[in-house]
Amino acid sequence: MKLSRRDFFGAAGVGAAGVVALGAGGVAAGRAAAADDPAAAGGAGGVVPFHGDHQAGIVTPAQDRLHFVAFDVTTTDRSALVRMLQAWTEAARRMTRGEDAGPIGAVAGDEYAPPDDTGEALGLPPAGLTITIGFGPTLFRTADGVDRFGLADRQPAELVELPAFAGEELRPEISGGDICVQACADDPQVAVHAVRNLARIGQGVVGVCWSQLGFGRTSSTTSDQATPRNLFGFKDGTANLKSDQPQALDRFVWVSGTGTWMDGGSYLVSRRIRMLVEVWDRQNLRDQQDTVGRTKGSGAPIGRTGEFDPVDPATLPATSHVALAHPSSSGTAILRRGYSFVDGSDGLGRLDAGLFFLCYQSDPSTGFVQVQRNLRTDKMNEYVKHTSSGVFACPPGLTGDDDWWGSGLFA
Amino acid sequence: MKLSRRDFFGAAGVGAAGVVALGAGGVAAGRAAAADDPAAAGGAGGVVPFHGDHQAGIVTPAQDRLHFVAFDVTTTDRSALVRMLQAWTEAARRMTRGEDAGPIGAVAGDEYAPPDDTGEALGLPPAGLTITIGFGPTLFRTADGVDRFGLADRQPAELVELPAFAGEELRPEISGGDICVQACADDPQVAVHAVRNLARIGQGVVGVCWSQLGFGRTSSTTSDQATPRNLFGFKDGTANLKSDQPQALDRFVWVSGTGTWMDGGSYLVSRRIRMLVEVWDRQNLRDQQDTVGRTKGSGAPIGRTGEFDPVDPATLPATSHVALAHPSSSGTAILRRGYSFVDGSDGLGRLDAGLFFLCYQSDPSTGFVQVQRNLRTDKMNEYVKHTSSGVFACPPGLTGDDDWWGSGLFA
Numbered sequence: 001m002k003l004s005r006r007d008f009f010g011a012a013g014v015g016a017a018g019v020v021a022l023g024a025g026g027v028a029a030g031r032a033a034a035a036d037d038p039a040a041a042g043g044a045g046g047v048v049p050f051h052g053d054h055q056a057g058i059v060t061p062a063q064d065r066l067h068f069v070a071f072d073v074t075t076t077d078r079s080a081l082v083r084m085l086q087a088w089t090e091a092a093r094r095m096t097r098g099e100d101a102g103p104i105g106a107v108a109g110d111e112y113a114p115p116d117d118t119g120e121a122l123g124l125p126p127a128g129l130t131i132t133i134g135f136g137p138t139l140f141r142t143a144d145g146v147d148r149f150g151l152a153d154r155q156p157a158e159l160v161e162l163p164a165f166a167g168e169e170l171r172p173e174i175s176g177g178d179i180c181v182q183a184c185a186d187d188p189q190v191a192v193h194a195v196r197n198l199a200r201i202g203q204g205v206v207g208v209c210w211s212q213l214g215f216g217r218t219s220s221t222t223s224d225q226a227t228p229r230n231l232f233g234f235k236d237g238t239a240n241l242k243s244d245q246p247q248a249l250d251r252f253v254w255v256s257g258t259g260t261w262m263d264g265g266s267y268l269v270s271r272r273i274r275m276l277v278e279v280w281d282r283q284n285l286r287d288q289q290d291t292v293g294r295t296k297g298s299g300a301p302i303g304r305t306g307e308f309d310p311v312d313p314a315t316l317p318a319t320s321h322v323a324l325a326h327p328s329s330s331g332t333a334i335l336r337r338g339y340s341f342v343d344g345s346d347g348l349g350r351l352d353a354g355l356f357f358l359c360y361q362s363d364p365s366t367g368f369v370q371v372q373r374n375l376r377t378d379k380m381n382e383y384v385k386h387t388s389s390g391v392f393a394c395p396p397g398l399t400g401d402d403d404w405w406g407s408g409l410f411a
Numbered sequence: 412m413k414l415s416r417r418d419f420f421g422a423a424g425v426g427a428a429g430v431v432a433l434g435a436g437g438v439a440a441g442r443a444a445a446a447d448d449p450a451a452a453g454g455a456g457g458v459v460p461f462h463g464d465h466q467a468g469i470v471t472p473a474q475d476r477l478h479f480v481a482f483d484v485t486t487t488d489r490s491a492l493v494r495m496l497q498a499w500t501e502a503a504r505r506m507t508r509g510e511d512a513g514p515i516g517a518v519a520g521d522e523y524a525p526p527d528d529t530g531e532a533l534g535l536p537p538a539g540l541t542i543t544i545g546f547g548p549t550l551f552r553t554a555d556g557v558d559r560f561g562l563a564d565r566q567p568a569e570l571v572e573l574p575a576f577a578g579e580e581l582r583p584e585i586s587g588g589d590i591c592v593q594a595c596a597d598d599p600q601v602a603v604h605a606v607r608n609l610a611r612i613g614q615g616v617v618g619v620c621w622s623q624l625g626f627g628r629t630s631s632t633t634s635d636q637a638t639p640r641n642l643f644g645f646k647d648g649t650a651n652l653k654s655d656q657p658q659a660l661d662r663f664v665w666v667s668g669t670g671t672w673m674d675g676g677s678y679l680v681s682r683r684i685r686m687l688v689e690v691w692d693r694q695n696l697r698d699q700q701d702t703v704g705r706t707k708g709s710g711a712p713i714g715r716t717g718e719f720d721p722v723d724p725a726t727l728p729a730t731s732h733v734a735l736a737h738p739s740s741s742g743t744a745i746l747r748r749g750y751s752f753v754d755g756s757d758g759l760g761r762l763d764a765g766l767f768f769l770c771y772q773s774d775p776s777t778g779f780v781q782v783q784r785n786l787r788t789d790k791m792n793e794y795v796k797h798t799s800s801g802v803f804a805c806p807p808g809l810t811g812d813d814d815w816w817g818s819g820l821f822a
Contacts, residue, residue: 065599065626067753074760111697118692119644119707120751123637173758188476188599188626189640192753196642196762200692207760213753215476215599215624226534229600231607233530281529281611286522296530340531342478342603342624343754347584349485349618351607 045125045186050096052397053264054254057130057184058335058360059243061222065188066214066339067195068270068356070177070390071206073139078149082410084205088133088198089404098126101197118200121193127185131194133405134268134392137161139178154409156262158255158363159393162269165372168386174210174272180392182268182358184337188213210388212272214339214356221337227299227307231275231340231353232383234292235299238307239326241335252333255362255396261408264396266360269334269368272341272388275354280383291379293322319379330374334359334367354384364391456536456597461507463808464675465665468541469746469771470654472633474595477625477750478602479681479767480610481588481801482617484550489560493821495616499544499609500815509537512608529611531604538598542605544816545679545803548572550589565820567673569666569774570804573680576783579797585621585683591803593679593769595748599624621799623683625750625767632748638710638718642686642751642764643794645703646710649718650737652746663744666773666807672819675807677771680745680779683752683799686765691794702790704733730790741785745770745778765795775802 048056073081091101102116140155141147161176181198185191192213199208218230219237223244230236241248255262280288289296293316299307301322303315316323327333337358346352361367375381395408459467484492502512513527551566552558572587592609596602603624610619629641630648634655641647652659666673691699700707704727710718712733714726727734738744749768757763772778786792806819 069756072760111700112695114693115644115696115699115707117644118642118688120640120642122640122644122708174755189751192626192642192751192764196688196764199762200689203689203693208756208762209760211753211756211762213624213626213755215603215626229531229533231529231531231603233526233528233533277529277607278611278614282525282614284523285526288526289522296526297533340600340603342622344585344624345480345619345622349483349620351610351619351622353603353607 046128047097047126048128048130050093050131050398051400051403054266054397055130055132055394056096056397057132057182058253058266058337058394059221059249060128060130060184061225061243062217062219062337063128063130063184063186064217065185065191066217066356067183067188067191067211068214068358069181069183069195069199069211070136070209071179071181071199071202072209073148073178073205074207075205076148078410080205081149082406084202085406085410086404087201089398091197091201092131092194092405093401095121095194095197096126096129096131098129101201118193118197120196121190124187124190124193127187127190129183129185129190129194131198132182132184132268132394134180134182134394135159135406135409136177136180136390136392138176151409154261156258156260156393158262158267158365159391162364162369162389162391165386166376167381168389170389171387174212174388176390177209177392179206180268180270180390188215212341212356212388214341216340218338218340218355219336221335230338230355231277232280232288232292234288234294234296235307236338236355237336238294238299239311239322241333248333249335251362252367253335253360253362261395261411262393266335266362266394267364267367268390268392268394269357269359269361269364270388270390270392271357271368271386273355273357274352274385274387276350276383276385277353278350290317290320291383293317293320317379319377321375321378321380324375324378325371330371332366332370334361334371360394457539458508458537459539459541461504461542461809462811462814465677465808466541466543466805467507467808468543468593468595469664469677469748469805470632470660471539471541471595472636472654473628473630473748474539474541474597475628476596476599476602477628477767478594478599478606478622479625479769480592480594480606480622481547481620482590482592482610482613483620484559484589484616485618486616487559489821491616492560493817495613496817496821497815498612500809502608502612503542503605503816504812506532506605506608507537507540507542509540512612529604529608531607532601535598535601535604538596538601540594540596540601540605542609543593543595543679543805545591545593545805546570546817546820547588547591547801547803549587562820565672567669567671567804569673569678569776570802573775573780573800573802576797577787578792579800581800582798585623585799587801588620588803590617591679591681591801599626623752623767623799625752627751629749629751629766630747632746641749641766642688643691643699643703645699645705645707646718647749647766648747649705649710650722650733652744659744660746662773663778664746664771664773672806672822673804676805677746677773678775678778679801679803679805680768680770680772680775681799681801681803682768682779682797684766684768685763685796685798687761687794687796688764689761701728701731702794704728704731728790730788732786732789732791735785735789736782741782743777743781745772745782771805
């Protein structure tokens with residue numbers, strides 16, 4: 001008989017010595033106890049509700065750390081895929097509450113089963129974990145047009161491969177994917193634990209296609225979050241859409257009125273943007289500021305004094321990033337949710353560093369694609385290279401404990 | 412004329428709007444102000460002294476995040492190398508205080524110079540940053556025996572390439588290096604900022620050979636730190652050497668009595684250990700515990716109840732990791748300071764995850780090498796692959812503001 005983590009660790013007679021954030025009840029109290037602790041639940045330790053009209057992890061206040069993963073489905077069995085999505089949902093529901101993915105072990109004879117949780121998050125708080133799922137175009141139809149899972153007629157018109165953009169250097173082995181999972185948390189070990197356990201549960205049904213860690217958020221999604229800095233050293237995302245702009249979110253982020261399984265959902269575009277930081281670092285301050293269109297220290301638009309002073313593209317260098325990307329210039333808006341990364345070095349004496357750009361929109365063609373096309377003459381293109389790309393349909397939120405990821409898609 | 416960050420941002424007339432942790436004095440107050448803030452200085456925000464008998468970052472309470480980098484020296488000019496080390500020291504002294512690496516910009520005409528700090532840590536607290544330097548064998552003498560910088564007769568006898576170990580699969584492109592820098596902090600952006608600015612300062616003298624981020628510490632170095640869990644889900648480093656064991660540190664960690672520039676220093680061994688987590692996750696709980704030699708929940712030695720109960724290797728499975736690695740079995744001890752990593756995927760459907768193992772010892776041959784040889788029959792070898800290796804001589808601490816990294820070596 002399998003027992004819950006509480007029962008198991010209680011049965012094992014474990015004391016509290018050396019254990020993080022545990023009460024007298026033993027290790028069993030671990031993550032769940034932390035979730036109930038007001039101190040832990042405040043700020044970086046809290047629980048973000050898993051159910052709701054929309055998936056968490058989109059307008060949720062951007063957590064500090066990211067683990068993003070794209071999976072390829074390796075089975076041809078639709079029912080196995082459905083069962084996995086149901087198991088994933090239950091594990092995600094538990095982990096976002098600060099619990100383990102499943103019972104970590106069992107008493108007596110059942111120690112001969114693999115644990116249903118990998119254990120590295122034992123003792124860690126919920127850390128604001130959100131787990132957001134999306135489905136890529138290849139889940140619906142292969143590049144050859146094969147309807148793999150009887151989903152071809154469920155593919156939204158908006159969910160198509162992105163067009164090619166000038167200057168991109170995409171690496172196919174870290175692009176695309178049938179299913180993506182975005183795990184955000186304020187503790188990276190909690191985000192890694194979530195992805196790793198979903199991968200574990202998915203063994204035999206999915207395999208990891210590619211995966212990206214982000215160590216620092218580069219956008220705010222709520223007005224009370226301070227604007228972070230990206231690896232160019234500039235504040236990033238000052239004019240980002242925010243959670244307290246419901247009309248703008250309804251217009252630019254949430255899908256609505258389609259009468260399909262995507263109503264209440266959003267489309268995610270991922271771009272791994274290598275930043276040539278060594279080249280950037282040799283540019284003088286004026287050139288850097290003219291490239292961005294903002295002042296490095298304050299983040300104010302050039303010629304203004306405050307970060308949130310209104311942007312008038314006509315007063316900025318015409319090829320500056322802000323002049324071209326700003327909604328008043330591109331004619332649209334997207335919700336950005338990117339993270340900085342450093343993935344070792346590039347073999348040429350330089351850090352392989354950059355921005356893992358994530359954005360949400362109600363339609364990629366009038367969101368990311370429209371913005372990116374407007375950046376054709378962006379001076380910043382000299383310093384960046386897009387090396388990975390993905391587009392995913394993120395369904396609406398779950399209604400409750402009986403709902404599961406894909407319930408609308410597979411209905 | 413270049414000005415300090417305080418002057419520059421003051422002159423630029425920047426207000427406090429939207430700026431993290433800044434006082435009325437403007438952005439200039441940024442990181443330094445945070446350092447003076449008791450709230451920020453407590454716990455994760457504090458300043459670790461840069462000067463002392465030993466380098467910080469060895470027995471310093473292990474911070475949560477790591478950026479490790481190995482550089483190759485690309486110049487043949489000894490004096491250029493010395494000047495760079497002096498500039499590095501000054502920048503490290505500033506950054507560990509929570510300041511920028513140098514003035515980030517200047518007024519008037521000098522905005523045509525590149526900033527002396529890259530800017531991404533503006534507004535962030537000191538975050539307990541430590542920057543620890545080490546020199547590899549190749550700095551003293553190339554593989555062909557060439558004395559590159561007149562240092563050949565300064566090479567310590569203890570600083571030689573590690574012997575080969577059974578089963579290792581080292582990748583030369585991420586092994587070795589002339590100089591290493593270990594940056595540890597409780598905010599990953601602060602650690603990345605430190606490494607990135609040293610790389611910037613070193614342009615033309617050094618190039619990044621390889622680099623590794625670690626998202627979570629896997630060892631404690633002080634008795635009041637809770638033992639963290641590695642990606643096998645087990646507590647790691649329970650029996651690690653600790654900062655409050657001065658006699659053990661003097662015996663096993665610090666170099667002494669050699670009458671050389673290394674007295675007060677320590678030798679660092681780095682090993683990137685890929686963990687085959689997908690294989691591990693399929694093993695049953697009993698097998699996992701027998702492999703480690705400890706109970707997964709509590710961390711207690713098998714057959715005992717408390718994490719810190721004494722280990723008797725004779726009572727553990729003979730091929731368990733703890734039975735073979737424990738000081739009572741290996742006859743020696745090392746100070747571990749490792750970090751978990753996930754570097755994307757391996758192209759075979761699996762996460763490229765593991766442990767970036769760092770350890771300090773007074774002599775690698777009686778430290779890491781002795782321990783690792785004793786692990787020849789370690790059952791854990793089935794689940795790990797060593798893919799990177801490095802050995803570095805870390806000099807003693809700096810005596811004060813006039814001292815610099817390499818002052819003893821280059822004397």
